[in-house]
Each structure stands twice: as structure tokens, then as C-alpha cells.
Amino acid sequence: MPYYRSVGRVPHKRHVQFRKPDGGLYREELMGTEGFSSDSALLYHTHAPTDVVDVGTWDIPGQETTPNHPLKPRLVRTRKLDEGGDAVNGRRLLAANQDVRVSYVAADRPSPLYRNAMGDEMYFVQSGTARVETVFGVLDVGPRDFVIMPTSTTHRWVPTGDKPVRLLITESTGGIHPPKRYLSARGQFLEHSPYCERDLRAPAEPYVVEGDNVDVYVRHRAGGTRYTYAHHPFDVVGWDGHLYPYAFNMDDYEPIIGRIHQPPPTFQTFEGPGFVICSFVPHKVEYHPDAVIVPYNHANVDSDELMYYVEAAGGSRGGHGIDEGAITWHPAGFIHGPHTNELERSVEAYNAGKVDIKRLTAVMIDTFRPLELGEGALAVENPDYLATWRNA
Template sequence: MAYYRRVGDVPPKRHTQHRDEQGALYFEELMGEEGFSSDSSLLYHRGLPSAIVDSAVWEIPDAATTPNHPLKPRHLKLHGLFPKESWGETDVVTGRRLVLGNADVRLSYAVSTVPSPLYRNATGDEAVYVESGQAVVETVFGALQAKQGDYVVLPTSTTHRWIPEGDEPLRAYIIEATGHIHPPKRYLSRFGQFLEHAPYCERDLHGPGEPLTATGTDVEVLVKHRTSRGLAGTRMVYAEHPFDVVGWDGCLYPFTFSVHDFEPITGRVHQPPPVHQVFEGHNFVVCNFVPRKVDYHPLSIPVPYYHSNVDSDEIMFYCGGDYEARKGSGIGQGSISVHPGGHSHGPQPGAYERSIGVEAFDELAVMVDTFRPLELGEGGVACEDPAYAWTWAGRRAGGTP
């Protein structure tokens, strides 16, 4: 993201001496992507950012997956994963449950009312969608305010923690990449500025406004990372608090973006899913379906046509409004529909006809399309509605009406 930001106290020239009022040097840290060849930021610490005093194994949440075999569409009810009595016992980091995943992206869900530990995901960027509730997300760059409808985009290896606020539990839908998450290239100029046809722009991205400058010693940070055998976790104990940053500048930092600031693109006839795209990663895209006026051709059919995902799995998370195409399927708030490559899908029976003449849709959904098959995580297996696959035919498994 080539959008420059400067926060706190930084020197006039990079890689030069920067001292406090007593003359002590601050320690400059470059945080950058793709081996010094992509976006980066420079952070200025009071203490050594590399000084650790302990390292031990952390058992990460269950990351095992099960193939979608035999192949079928699925309906996952995420709100059933966290009963109310568990909200004060789990946090958004250690309590998240894997719903779907492959080698490129993992989709998890968490509900919590308690702060998380300090955490760093060294496997890839995270885009966390806040379904409901609100939180302060403290990061090494500063704090972010997150509320319902916000994406919180956290670059790889950003040390942070989640602190829920208010009376409502924080419900978080976590999109975790193996790599980076960024705006689609077609929205950007060759220099990185958002173009006029993009459905959002730099004004809609909200980064930290000031550093936290926290103090402390022997501070534990949970780190998720990769090994030759897959994902692993480590508890690192830092000699000084990682949030001892007095200032930073650059083009790499966490930010929030509200789904309510996404401006929908519509047309006379039904527009294909790429018009809804908000982010992309390696082998996957993220799309927003927001309240909007729909097709205005006099003979238009506003709900989607039936379609086969030849090259991708389509994952829709329903998080607001009334999704017309899925009426009669059992899908509601907090549902995920899994429509895999190799299966033709579309509106539920009756929705095709009912949509004729409709002028607007009041719906809110986050879609992830992947270009490699997704498998079910333990959370996905635990909350599946087994009747969904047969709802188009109006029958149960095995053909019983």
C-alpha cells in the first residue's frame, strides 16, 4: 500500500542518528515486505527490538483440515461455535476456531469479551472483519479503534493485541493470508494512488494517529510462524515492551476500513462478482456485498444467475441485512455458505422469480473466493447444517422428499 504516513517523532533523514532529550540513541527498525523490495516503514524504539530473554513452544489453535469430500455445497452456522458462557473465557487470538483453510488462506471465527495476549502472525497478513461489537487494537504502530463493519488489516509480523470494549461481545471473522493482502491492482495507478473508478480511496483508510510508547520488561508475545512441517507457535519474551516506539513513517502499517465506506458498482443488468472486490491476496480475493440499488434494465433479473465456479471455491459470510438469493435455505446472520468449484449454484427456488421488479437489496456479506480448494477446519465441521446441500431440490440426502 503506497500511501505514506508519518506518526510521532522521526528524524529528518532516514538511517541517521535520532536521539532523545538526554542524548540516548533510539533504535531504528525497518519493517518491510519482499526482502527490501516492496512497501516498508521505519520504526524508532527506545529499546532493542531484537532483545529476547526466553523462547518456548506455544501450542497454536487447531489448524488441521478435512477435505470437502464427497464434494457438496455446505452451510456453516458460526454463531453456534461460541455459547454465551464462553465469551469471557476465550480471546480473539488464542480462542479463534478454524472454519476453512488451504495453503493460501485460512478463515477463522472468534467471539470474546476479554483482551487477547500480545500476538504476532509471521505467516501472513490478516484482515479481520468485525461482525459486531467494538475493540481497541493496540499495535506496535499505535492504536486503532475498530467497530461493527470494520476490516482491521494487520501486516505480517505486526505485534498487536485485541481489547474488546462495550457491552456487546466482539465477533471477529478472521481472513488470514499466507502472504499479503492489498487493494486490487486495477484500482491503483502505476504509482499506487487509488483511481477514480475505485469503490474506495485513501480517505477511507484509517491508520494509527500516535504512538503508544508503552513501557515494561519481560513482556510475552505469542508468535505464529512456519516450519518445514507447517504452522507452529512460539512464546517469545522480550526484554522491553515492543510498544516502546516513539515514532515511525512509511507505507506499511495497520489500518481500518469500514464496509460502509465501500461504494457499490451497479449496472442495467446483473454485474459479476469482481465489481464487489475490496482486497486480494495470493490465490484469493475478498469482496463486499453491501446495500445497493440493483439492475435497472426493464427485463433484468436482479439476483445472480446460476453459475459454476470452474476455478474457485466461493465462501460467503452473511453479516447483515436480508440476502434475497438465499431465502428458504436456512441461511441467516452469522452463516457461511461454501460453494465449491465443480458445483453449479445460484439462487434458492423461488428467489429468481421473486427478484423481478426489485429496485434495491438490503444485504451485507463478505465473500472470499479462492483459487485452490478449501478444506474444513474443526470449527467448520462442528457447526455444519447437513441439510443445506439438498435445499435446491427440496429433498433430504438420499432423495427423500
């Protein structure tokens, strides 16, 4: 994270005695990245965070993938995966490569305590509300929130509404951060950034829970492990540092527009090792007198593109089945752009002055290595999507 926070009670110096009201010592935990040479946080526990009383295997189903061969575009309708479950065990794998795994779940019940020891996770809330309980405190989240969960942060998801919370989940093998070009050398958001520190929400106070013999499910490179801790991990009375979970709502993303169509990097929101995440939000149309307001045909020669539609696509794309929750998957090697009749219709509407705002609301994940299909995508793929490119 680009700036420092301090929450709850912490001592005046790092790594010094910090005593409880009864005179005993709090247990200090340093969560550090890149071998303790990058961002970190110091947490102060009532009990030792190392007190494990049992270890077992956690079997994670549905992790196999299938190559995208023969190479073709895909249309995945995630709403057909709305079968319930929790945000940890209920997620269905859509796509994966060596750098990233993308999953979906419509969670209708609390998850177990969980942490990912492989990398950061990004949760995008398409609909519903939830309380995200973490070792750092609580985040209340709702529609269009991004939640960035740092590596090895113990947390759980608790749906809070009468409807499921629909989550698009990106599991990284490293950190997920704002793009470097948005930040100063010291980590402050710069003036040209489409969002800034004021738009980010982090836990504001400690969240302490009593409990004994508490299970935590851990995802790691060899699979899954269940740890049973003597005391509840949520016993932190204070923490400080630059590493913590936070939320950012895509409605606070300020789009950058131009006289002609702007390329996807203009909408970049986060980046991770081997991938980027973009936010497409409603914005003014281009204003060149001869503007073409839909994307030109393009070939992502070294990227697979997943476009998750937060709202149903309008115009001709809506007629091709790209409804709310749909994902279009355009792999490297496939040239794509306007769908059938979309180019002519958009130009006619622009010339007639009928279009003022582009209404697209979507999250895009571009990866720099090929993605393979997960079992979730294969279960709800529309096999007719390739035909929508005929005579475009």
C-alpha cells in the same frame, strides 16, 4: 499500502543518529517486505526490539483440516461458535488451503500480544467494538470494519463494549492489498475505485507502554513460538513509511451498478496470493426493463466461494437458514445460483416495482485452490443445506 504516512517523532534522514532526551540513541527497526524491495516502515524504539530473554513453544490447537469429500456445498452457522475467548487463542478454524486460513471468534476478553510471521491478516468486525493496540499505535474499530494487519506486526485485541467482538479472520501467506486495477502505477487510488485514501483509518499517534519481561506469541510456518522480551514492544516514539495497519469500513464501499446483474469482481475489495475478498453492500437494483435481479446460475470452475452473511439473508434464502453470521460454502465443481423459488419471486417483485434496493450485506472470500474444512466448520455445519437446492 498506497501512500506514505509519518507518525510521532522521526529524524530528518533515514538511518542517521536519532537521540533520546538523555542523549542515548533510539533503536531503528526497518520492517520491509519482499526482501526490502517493496513497501516498508521505519520504527524508532526506545529499547532494542531484539532483546529476547526467553523462548518457548506455543501450542496452537485445532489446526487440522478435512477434505471437502464428497464434494458438496456447506452451510456453516458461526454464531454457534460464540463461546468466548480472545482473538488469538479463541479463534476456531473454518477453512484452509495452502494460501489462506479462515477463522472465527466471538472475543470477550483481551488477547495476548501477537504477530503473524507467515503473512498479513484481515479481520472483519461483524459486531461489537474493540481497541486494536499495535506497535504503530491504536485503532478503534466497530461493526463492519475491515482491519488489515501487516505481516509481523505486534498487536493485541481489547474488546471495549459490553458484548463480544465477533471477528471473521483471514490469515494470508503473503500480503493483502487493494486490487491492482484500482491503483495507479504510483499507488494512488484511481477515479473508478469504489473507495479511496480518505476512507482508510490508520494510527494517528504513537502508543507507548512500559513493561518488563513481556510475552509475544508468534505464528510461523512450523507452528507457534512464545518470545519473552526484556521491554514492552510498544516503545515506538515515531515511524514512517507505506507499511502499517489500517481500517476500512464496508459502509464506505461505493457499489458499482449496471443495467443487468454485475459479476462478483465488481465488488472486490482486497486481494491476496491465491484469493480475493469482496464486499456486498446494499445498492440500487438493475434497471434494464427485463432485468433479473438475482445471480444467474454459475460455476466457479477454479474457485471455492465462502459467503459470510453480515446480516441475515432476505427472501427465500432467509427461509433456508442463512441467518446473521452464516457462511455459505460453494466449492469449485458445484454449480449454484438462485435457491428454490428465488428466481420467480425476484422477477415478480421486480416487474411489480416492489424492489428498489438490494439489501444483501456480506463478505465473500474466493480462493483459487480448494479449501478443506476446519474443526470449527465441522462442529456447526447444517447437514440439510444440500436439500435447499432441490427444484431450484
